Amino acid sequence: MYTAQLGWSLTMRNRTREPYPFLLFLLLITVFLIKFATSQIQNDLERGSSLSVEDDSDIITSPDGSFSCGFHNVGANAYWFSIWFTSSTDRTVVWTANRDRPVNGKGSKLLLRQTGILVLTDVDGTVVWESNTTSTEARRAELLDKGNLVLKDIHGTILWESFAHPTDTLLPNQAFTQRNKLIAAIRKESFATGYYSFYFDNNNVMRLFYDGPEISSTYWPNLALDIYLNPRTNYNSSIVAILDDAGRFVASDQFQFSASDVGFGVKRRLTMDYDGNLRLYSLNSSSGSWSVSWAALPQPCNVHGICGRNGICTYTPEPKCSCPPGYEARDPSDWNQGCKPTFNRTCSDSEVKFVEVLHTDYYGFDLNNSNGAISMEACRDLCLGDCRCEAFSYRLTGGGLCYAKRALFNGVQTPTFPGSIFLKLPLSVEASETRVLLGSNAICESSPRTVPFHLPPMDYTGIKRVRWVYLYSFASAIGVIEAFVFASGWWFLFRQNGMPFMVEDGYGVISSQFRRFTYAELKKATKNFKVELGRGGSGVVYKGVLADERVVAVKRLSDMFQGEQEFWAEVSMIGKINHMNLVRMWGFCSEGRDRLLVYEYVEKSSLDKHLFTSNFLGWKERFNVALRTAKGLAYLHHECLEWIIHCDVKPENVLLDCEFEPKIADFGLAKLSQRGGPDIEFTRIRGTKGYMAPEWALNLPITAKVDVYSFGVVILEMVKGIRLSNWAVEDAEQQEAELTRFVRIVKRKIKCGEDSWVEDVIDPRLDGKFSRSQAATMVEIGLSCVEEDRSKRPTMDSVVQLLLECETESEIRIPKSEQAS
Incomplete structure (x- = not known):
């Protein structure tokens, strides 16, 4: 038991x-x-660790799970290292490291090296992208809840962050400064860099900019208004903008907006979209989809370049691209390519007609405008008289306004536009649904759908019709008489007096079209490149005479200018830029490896030949050169559609004509050698030692302020009469730049209140014959232009205004010795 x-x-x-x-x-x-x-769930990447493209789970996630980063695939075997919203249904990407260089789907990886550098390598080990180029004490890479990928040291200090290098998207609490730029993707479902950008311009104002294959232009804010009417301001000490968690955006130029669903608790992003519009998006947390809560342009057709060359943007009701009569799409799947003509252009008045496209206009590229009300026939004649004219815009806003067009970009059709565009087409082109103006007379043909001329209603019956016939006949007779008198006067004045051959030649030059020359033509014109006018880093200049007896300067470019299509696109745009203080380009040659530019010949050579030699300019001529050179640069920086930065302003590039009027040479060569937007980051340093801004050496983004610095050196040299770009020996062992020494001495004299400081710095060869107020202004402008901090330098348009204010103060001081006599 x-x-x-x-x-x-x-x-x-x-x-x-x-x-x-x-x-x-x-x-x-x-x-x-x-x-x-x-x-x-990996929140960071330790030093020595890596993420593999072949492991879909190799992802870094923010602590709250809002953001993820890793390899993102679009298309076949193409991967980008990106950051995206985790909860969005379409995996919306907000930052990309290698947007223009996708990596292979096998063997590629992201590695935090022992040097503290985050690198992305392709299958063959090639470094496609790296966070920084110098070693750091970074111990780990971490993705923060804000969507910011950072490198931290052992103490948690951030050494590098993706927020400082945005691609096309700005996230809440991400500071946006003058160093940043949002650049749109080239197309939907693509990461490659496109044509549209959002940035702070040289005036510290936020802009939307289009930099397409053929043109570059700003399109937002409203170009018809100045800074203050937009309303913006460029008087700000800090250049920064930020989007907060509630959906409010505030910028230092006084631009601000709020999301339509303003408030906390919503995930948002501000994105520069591929179609050129800047939009604020809000995320629906339940569906994972996005909705637009603000847009910079409510009317997307106002985006420049959206339909390419010759294309027209219309609302149906959504924006849609189309081609005008006589044109067809180059590539219907890519409207950036625009429309191409189905005809060959002709300059014969009798072989062309003007076809009206109602309520349509093309922005910019005006050959001229009427500056007042004129008739439609007079506007047509303006276009007929210029072979470059491709169309004219005629508006009825209280009177007829005329704008002749040398190129057709940024076309928009809207019922509210009070005018039409009249396309110049050959007679053979069919356009039955629009009004037609014949080229050689005032006959108009209308179809049943034609909109009549905007004239008061009249009764054309009975005797009134006869009266109008008499009136028209009388007006025609008067016109014939005036034409005969004008022709007779012209013949008598220019043929009998024997003096106007120069005027005739000038008219021939003005009316001649910018064109492409053959190498054989230019070789013959220069007599096999016999007479050399000068040489520089960009090439050698030779004197030549064309077949039409025009004297020209032919620049033979060095080998750095390559790519025939790009060269053609750029040089054709530069050739259309026209300003009295810029050397005119007549044409170019591109055959094989030969690249040549044909310029007008400027008689008196360059400024350095009349400043640093015994044959020096007097004061009035120097001040005039300073003012006109400033005007030329201001045109390039602020008025020219291309927004060109010269990058090599120096006395050798300021040419003087027979009346000592300055003309800036070599503008646009920086653009030819490397394209970019207004904040170009050049990989090759341009410029001449002594005239180069500190930005070049500091590897900072290059803006128009580099030209301002160089102009400052030039204007100070004009006052002093010597090269300030040379080195001055202080003692047997130390040297400093002559410019540095000059600036230091002048600033000390001004600070100490010395009354004679202007007389001490002026060129002694002038023997006291100068305007003291003008000299003081030029020195003060020069000193402000050569500030090391580029934000303290003025813009060229403000320099022009300062010089204009003292232009009339031209009293010349008389030396005491001459007064005594």
């Missing part, structure tokens, strides 16, 4: 113990699963 009791006891004890191992087993499994699950 004892044995049985013992057995029963042991059995019961064993039964009571059986659940404990089982529970322990379940606990171990649970801990393992939790550990396994948490191991898949």
Whole structure:
């Protein structure tokens, strides 16, 4: 019985113990699963670790799970290292490291090296992207809840961050400064760099900019208004903008807006979209979809370049691109290519007609405008008289306004536009649904759908019709008489007096079209490049005479100018830029590896030949050169559609004509050698030592302020009469730049209140014959232009205004020796 009791006891004890191992087993499994699950949520990347493109789970996630970063695939075997919204259904990307260089789907990886540099390598080990180029103390890469990928040291200090290098998107609490730029993707479902950008311009004002294959232009804010009417301001000490968590955007230029669903708790992004519009998006947390809560341009057709060359943007009701009569789409799947003509252009008045496209206009590229009300026929004649004219715009806003067009970009059709565009087409082109103006006379042909001329309603019956016939006949007779008198006067004045051959030649030059020359033509014109006018880093200049007897300067460019299509696109745009203080380009040649530019010939050579030699300019000529050169640069920086930065302003590039009027040479060569937007980052340093701004050496983004610096050196040299770009020996061992020494001495004299400081710095060769107020203004402008901090330098348009204010103060001081005599 004892044995049985013992057995029963042991059995019961064993039964009571059986659940404990089982529970322990379940606990171990649970801990393992939790550990396994948490191991898949990676918040950082330690030094020496990497993420592989082949492992879909190799992802870094922010602590709150809002953002993820890793390899993102679009298309076949193309991967980008990106950051995206985790909860968005379309995995919306907000930052990309290698947007223009996708990596292979096998073998590519992201690695945090022992040097503290985050690098992205392709399958062959090639470094496609790296966070920084110098070693750091970074210990780990971490993705923050704000969507910012950062490198931190052992103390948690951020050494590098993706927020400082945005691509096309700005996130809440991400500071946007003058160093940043949002650049749109080239197209939907693509990461490659496109044509549209959002940035702070040289006036510290936020802009939207289009830099397409053929043109570059600003299109927002409203170009018809100045800074203050937009309303903006460029008087700000800090150049920064930020989007807060509630959906409010505030910028230092006083631009601000709020999301339509303003408030906290909503995930948002501000994106420069591929179609050129800047939009604020809000995320629906339940569906994972995005909705637009603000847009910079409510009317997307106002975006420049959206339909390419010759294309027209219309609302149906959504924006849609189309081609005008006589044109067809180059590539219907890519409207950036625009429309091409189905005809060959002709300059014959009798072989062309003008076809009206109602309520349509093309922005910019005006050959001229009427500056007042004129008739439609007079506007047509303006276009007929210029072979470059491709169309004319005629508006009825209280009077007829005329704008002749040398190129057709940024076309918009809207019922509210009070005018039409009249396309110049050959007679053979069919256009039955629009009004047609014939080229050689005032006959108009209308179809049933034609909109009539905007004239008051009249009764054309009975005697009134006869009266109008008499009136028209009388007006025609008067016009014929005036034409005869004008022609006779012209013949008498220009043929009989024997003096106007120069005027005739000038008219021939003006009316001649910018064109492409053959190498054989230019070789003959220069007599096999015999007479050399000068040479520089960009090439050698030769004197030549064309077949039409025009004297020209032919620049043979060095080998750095390559790519025939790009060269053609750029040089054709530069050739259309026209300003009295810019050297006119007549044409170019591009054959094989030969690249040549044909310029007008400027008689008196360059400014340095009349400043640093015994044949020096007087004060009036120097001030005039300073003012006109400033005007030319201001045109390039602020008025020219191309927004060209010269990058090599120096006396050698300021040419003087027979009346000593300055003309800036070599503008646009920086654009030819490397394209970019207004904040170009050049990989090759341009410029001449002594005239180069500090930005070049500091590897900072290059803006128009580099030209301002160079102009400052030039204007100070004009006052002093010597090269300030040389080095001055202080003692046997130390040297400093002559410019540095000059600036230091002048600033000290001004600070100490010396009355004679102007007389001390002026060119002694002038023998006191100068205007003291003008000289003081030029020195003060020069000193402000050569500030090392580019934000303290003025813009060229403000320099022009300062010089204009003292232009009339031209009293010349008379030396005491001459006064005594």
